[in-house]
Amino acid sequence: MIDKCNITIESGKGGDGMIAFDNNRKADGGNGGDGGSVYVIGDTNVYDLSKLSELKKVKAQDGENGNKNKKTGKNGDDLEIHLPLVTKIFNQDGTELLTVSKSNIKVKLLDGGKGGDGNFTLRGDGWDGKMSRKKGGLGSIKDIKLELNFKSDAIFLGFPNAGKSSIVNSLSNAKYKVAPYEFTTLNPQLAVMGRYVLMDLPGLIEGTSKGKGLGLDFVKHTKYAKLLVHCISLENINIIDTYNRMRKEFLKISEGLYSIPEFVVFTKADIFSNEQLVLKKKELSKVFKDAIYISVYRKEDVNLLKEELKKRLSSISNSVV
Numbered sequence: 001m002i003d004k005c006n007i008t009i010e011s012g013k014g015g016d017g018m019i020a021f022d023n024n025r026k027a028d029g030g031n032g033g034d035g036g037s038v039y040v041i042g043d044t045n046v047y048d049l050s051k052l053s054e055l056k057k058v059k060a061q062d063g064e065n066g067n068k069n070k071k072t073g074k075n076g077d078d079l080e081i082h083l084p085l086v087t088k089i090f091n092q093d094g095t096e097l098l099t100v101s102k103s104n105i106k107v108k109l110l111d112g113g114k115g116g117d118g119n120f121t122l123r124g125d126g127w128d129g130k131m132s133r134k135k136g137g138l139g140s141i142k143d144i145k146l147e148l149n150f151k152s153d154a155i156f157l158g159f160p161n162a163g164k165s166s167i168v169n170s171l172s173n174a175k176y177k178v179a180p181y182e183f184t185t186l187n188p189q190l191a192v193m194g195r196y197v198l199m200d201l202p203g204l205i206e207g208t209s210k211g212k213g214l215g216l217d218f219v220k221h222t223k224y225a226k227l228l229v230h231c232i233s234l235e236n237i238n239i240i241d242t243y244n245r246m247r248k249e250f251l252k253i254s255e256g257l258y259s260i261p262e263f264v265v266f267t268k269a270d271i272f273s274n275e276q277l278v279l280k281k282k283e284l285s286k287v288f289k290d291a292i293y294i295s296v297y298r299k300e301d302v303n304l305l306k307e308e309l310k311k312r313l314s315s316i317s318n319s320v321v
């Protein structure tokens with residue numbers, strides 16, 4: 001997934017006005033059409049900047065020149081750049097230009113050049129107007145930098161191998177890589193559960209805050225999340241300690257991350273017999289009042305988690321998109 005790119009944008013040039021005469025030698029040259037403008041628009045069907053990063057430059061269409069018979073040239077088509085949520089746009093010098101955080105809202109970045117007047121518009125009484133026309137206005141050109149911060153409703157975090165990707169896959173149509181070793185997930189990955197966007201993240205370890213493991217690049221993507229799903233494998237011998245160590249790491253990473261409402265999900269429930277699980281739950285419920293226990297291999301567990309997530313997310317606020 002490409003989450004950064006530099007690109008040159010250019011609006012269309014206005015078409016030139018025309019000098020033309022009808023059969024009675026009267027001025028009848030039309031005006032040039034306006035050049036297309038450049039817009040950006042948030043689009044939830046776009047997931048990263050890869051398409052855009054392949055293009056060095058994008059340009060709106062030029063307006064067509066005016067024509068005889070007072071015909072105005074066709075306006076150039078606007079260029080709409082569809083961007084994933086949330087994309088921050090910066091000027092070349094690094095100052096922030098705008099943030100695209102809502103879908104389907106169009107924002108203009110560059111105006112197209114105005115079409116030039118033809119000699120019919122400029123005709124006047126004398127000869128001068130009849131022989132004059134205006135050239136179309138030039139388009140504008142600008143270098144911008146784009147940076148994508150993934151926007152999701154719920155983020156899935158925890159130690160490596162906790163089963164985060166397995167859960168995200170089971171809740172959605174995603175088929176992200178799952179494997180029995182640490183750091184299988186290397187980058188944030190998005191999945192859709194009904195009207196909600198889920199984000200599976202790389203595993204965190206103690207020291208992530210200091211750049212250990214896969215580092216801190218992921219933090220910017222967590223900013224908009226409404227719910228932090230903290231996944232803890234029941235394989236851990238001391239679960240309360242595992243939980244506390246991760247909470248401390250969240251705080252060291254950022255206060256913003258630490259303060260996202262948390263929902264604890266205990267994973268791999270199938271490794272215990274029913275009797276063992278009842279005992280585990282009894283012990284853990286003293287500390288974790290409303291945690292959920294799931295095995296991704298049990299449909300009823302997955303459905304229960306899905307309903308619980310929907311309930312929590314709908315009570316927190318509207319979906320991000």
Ligand SMILES: Nc1nc2c(ncn2[C@@H]2O[C@H](COP(=O)(O)OP(=O)(O)OP(=O)(O)O)[C@@H](O)[C@H]2O)c(=O)[nH]1
Pocket residue numbers: 159160161162163164165166167177178179180181182183184185186201202203204267268269270271294295296297
């Ligand atoms: N028995 C059992 N194994 C599970 C369950 N969920 C996941 N696993 C296994 O646990 C291992 C790790 O699963 P992942 O989903 O890759 O874990 P992760 O937390 O995304 O791991 P990283 O991306 O490395 O942080 C895989 O071998 C999974 O098959 C479960 O409910 N029960």
Ligand SMILES: [Mg+2]
Pocket residue numbers: 164165166177178184185200201202203
């Ligand atoms: Mg993973």
